[in-house]
Amino acid sequence: MKGPGLTRACTMGPIVAAVEATGGSVTRVFRRAEMPLSLMDAPDCLILLRDQCRLVEEAVRESGDPALPARLAFATGIDGLGAIGRHVRACATLGEALARVEAIRPTLLQTATWTGLRREGEDAVYGYAVTERIEAGRQTNAMLALGYLLGTARHFLGPRWRPGRAVLTGAVLLDRAEIEWVFDCDLNLGPRAGLHFDAALLATPNPAPGPLLEAAPSVPPDGLTACVAGLIELALFDGRPAIDGVARRLGLSRRSLQRRLEAEGTGFASILQGVLRARAEALLAEGTTPIGRIALDLGYADAAHFTRAFVGWTGVTPSMWRRLHRKSPGFERTSPFAGPGRSPG
Structure with missing residues (x-):
């Protein structure tokens, strides 16, 4: 869809x-x-x-x-x-x-x-x-x-x-x-x-040709899941996004949005967790933002609540994930459109 x-x-x-x-x-x-x-x-x-x-x-x-x-x-x-x-x-x-x-x-x-x-x-x-x-x-x-x-x-x-x-x-x-x-x-x-x-x-020939480039997709495929994920990421600039706000941006009722996401095999909570995990990993990978600041930026009350959520996603604490990432930069990165606890396949 x-x-x-x-x-x-x-x-x-x-x-x-x-x-x-x-x-x-x-x-x-x-x-x-x-x-x-x-x-x-x-x-x-x-x-x-x-x-x-x-x-x-x-x-x-x-x-x-x-x-x-x-x-x-x-x-x-x-x-x-x-x-x-x-x-x-x-x-x-x-x-x-x-x-x-x-x-x-x-x-x-x-x-x-x-x-x-x-x-x-x-x-x-x-x-x-x-x-x-x-x-x-x-x-x-x-x-x-x-x-x-x-x-x-x-x-x-x-x-x-x-x-x-x-x-x-x-x-x-x-x-x-x-x-x-x-x-x-x-x-x-x-x-x-x-x-x-x-x-x-x-x-007409190119008067100033540049080097040949290979096309690499950077915008996700069409689909409501991708749109909702993008709106959630956008809403994080103003605090933790809610389903009602996302539905309003899409011109849908809350129930209509839920039904359409169910038809794509997902739900708002699953997409939200996937975006939060991806954003958390990106901030942790930068290596400079304090974990307490990351927690607040992602809408958690404190670092302890964020840590519990992050352990549920990855099996390790944010500080451990950061250390592992520094040793191996390719360690366990996540698509922003994956659901909680899933790595991109």
Whole structure:
């Protein structure tokens, strides 16, 4: 069963920088989007795609600049896509790069979105769409994505290249002239964002190829279990997460969430324990955070309660686990989506 789309918190970095550059309040943006500001210290944390859309929308509101997502995309360029940007730079031709993005986007960046290439006669259409129902921030998110689509194409075709047609999601576009100026091309409105251009351009060679990279999944597969685990990890920034809060973020009732997790063969308590164990092991492996501090960060009343839970997961105390890990760094690491007492298989 598919769950809501996920993305990485690292996508928020450029948004924060853009808000700060306009003199806006990043704290206010995160509060309106109902996101913890401390998330900026955890770029690999999973967040809901709908939360990122809402954050972009709030950043536009705070800055008073409808063209902010377009500026964001051009300021960060394809390098702002992280691993995907490095894969693009490694491809021999534009066509190969667009095919590579389509193949690796769900594992390296986010789920519940589509980025792909299709042919319409002698034209190629490089498009983007959100595949789950998200209303808030849909156009601003598409504007950000369109900027990255243009950045990818212009890496091969030159910074002044213009598509035959560029399409942005939505029925109305505020400040169209300014957005077109930033994108340096005319815009049409339609149900799916994308670029239309001569298919012969797909053979354009890479002007500055980088080293070949192997795709390595970093975003978990679609599924409610992965979404709940990501929301629990996110909620740990504000204290011990509760099932009611997670259900609300997903737009579900408590009972509906329980039933759907049962259908995936798990439950909220099991996922919570798996996330707590994985987070505890990560903090212990760093070797600098006191065990009492780890206990409080994970929502335990004191170190004794945390120690009892940790012994139940691993069979050893936190201090013993840390010593064993220092002797053998590969010792008993756990997936954040494993249940209590289970190692990843």
